[in-house]
Amino acid sequence: MGSTKKGIMYVLLAAVLWGSSGVCAQFIMQESQISAPFLTMIRLLFSGFILLTLSFIHGDKIFSILKTPKDAVSLLLFTIVGALTVQLTFLVTIEKSNAATATILQFLSPSIIVAWFAAVRKTWPGGLVFLAIFTSLAGTFLLVTHGNPTSLSISPAALIWGIVSAFSAAFYTTYPSTLIARFGTLPVVGWSMLLGGAMLLPFYAGNETHFVVNGGLLLAFFYLVVIGTALTFSMYLKGAQMIGGPKASILSCAEPLSSALLSLLLLGITFTLPDWLGTLLILSSVVLIAMDSRRKGHAKQPG
Numbered sequence: 001m002g003s004t005k006k007g008i009m010y011v012l013l014a015a016v017l018w019g020s021s022g023v024c025a026q027f028i029m030q031e032s033q034i035s036a037p038f039l040t041m042i043r044l045l046f047s048g049f050i051l052l053t054l055s056f057i058h059g060d061k062i063f064s065i066l067k068t069p070k071d072a073v074s075l076l077l078f079t080i081v082g083a084l085t086v087q088l089t090f091l092v093t094i095e096k097s098n099a100a101t102a103t104i105l106q107f108l109s110p111s112i113i114v115a116w117f118a119a120v121r122k123t124w125p126g127g128l129v130f131l132a133i134f135t136s137l138a139g140t141f142l143l144v145t146h147g148n149p150t151s152l153s154i155s156p157a158a159l160i161w162g163i164v165s166a167f168s169a170a171f172y173t174t175y176p177s178t179l180i181a182r183f184g185t186l187p188v189v190g191w192s193m194l195l196g197g198a199m200l201l202p203f204y205a206g207n208e209t210h211f212v213v214n215g216g217l218l219l220a221f222f223y224l225v226v227i228g229t230a231l232t233f234s235m236y237l238k239g240a241q242m243i244g245g246p247k248a249s250i251l252s253c254a255e256p257l258s259s260a261l262l263s264l265l266l267l268g269i270t271f272t273l274p275d276w277l278g279t280l281l282i283l284s285s286v287v288l289i290a291m292d293s294r295r296k297g298h299a300k301q302p303g
């Protein structure tokens with residue numbers, strides 16, 4: 001199998017597993033009565049530890065990022081606004097609605113990123129990007145109103161948390177590029193997760209937290225942390241390196257689709273026609289942005 005086909009397979013499998021991890025998180029919260037913040041804390045602590053361990057085994061100097069105050073402050077900002085916020089808001093959105101809706105709303109982040117850079121650079125977005133922003137807004141409108149602007153098909157809390165999740169995902173995607181270039185992806189993301197989980201510990205230390213634990217839930221938690229976070233993250237990175245960012249972005253659209261289908265099959269959550277149309281419009285915005293990035297990349301290449 002060629003490297004391109006392998007890359008496509010890695011990214012597609014990672015996207016499907018990511019989608020399934022949201023469904024898994026919803027199952028855990030429903031069956032165990034664990035709150036979204038508590039699950040966020042446990043997930044971040046375990047995932048951060050696993051990623052840092054993998055990074056150390058890989059030969060990375062995982063403590064280098066903590067030695068310089070400027071880098072440590074940048075990591076702290078990324079931890080609070082990025083890793084902690086994106087995980088917490090995503091799981092709270094699931095808690096207030098469902099995994100599929102939370103995943104789809106988070107996919108507004110590419111449109112937020114391109115709109116933000118256009119505003120900062122004071123440049124009008126190109127045709128494809130402008131169309132992407134429009135389709136993402138239209139998709140969100142359909143998803144949350146079912147076409148009726150006088151009523152919401154999801155709770156206001158779910159909508160607000162979902163939008164915050166999209167903004168935090170946009171920050172999470174764009175902010176750490178300098179840190180990653182200097183220290184590597186695994187150390188940066190691993191530390192941000194571990195520290196983010198540690199920041200939630202004081203809220204639960206010494207407090208009794210009641211929840212149900214059984215073999216099925218432990219297996220689901222193992223899947224969420226090991227398969228749905230650490231393994232999936234590594235697979236996506238490897239695949240994206242093989243096929244490039246734009247292609248990886250398009251293939252990652254399998255994540256919300258897998259989340260919606262698994263929610264339907266495993267959790268009995270039904271999607272109406274406006275839900276599916278809204279989903280497809282939001283996903284089309286990701287494809288349009290990836291196409292625009294790919295076109296610009298080709299334009300920069302020497303003839």
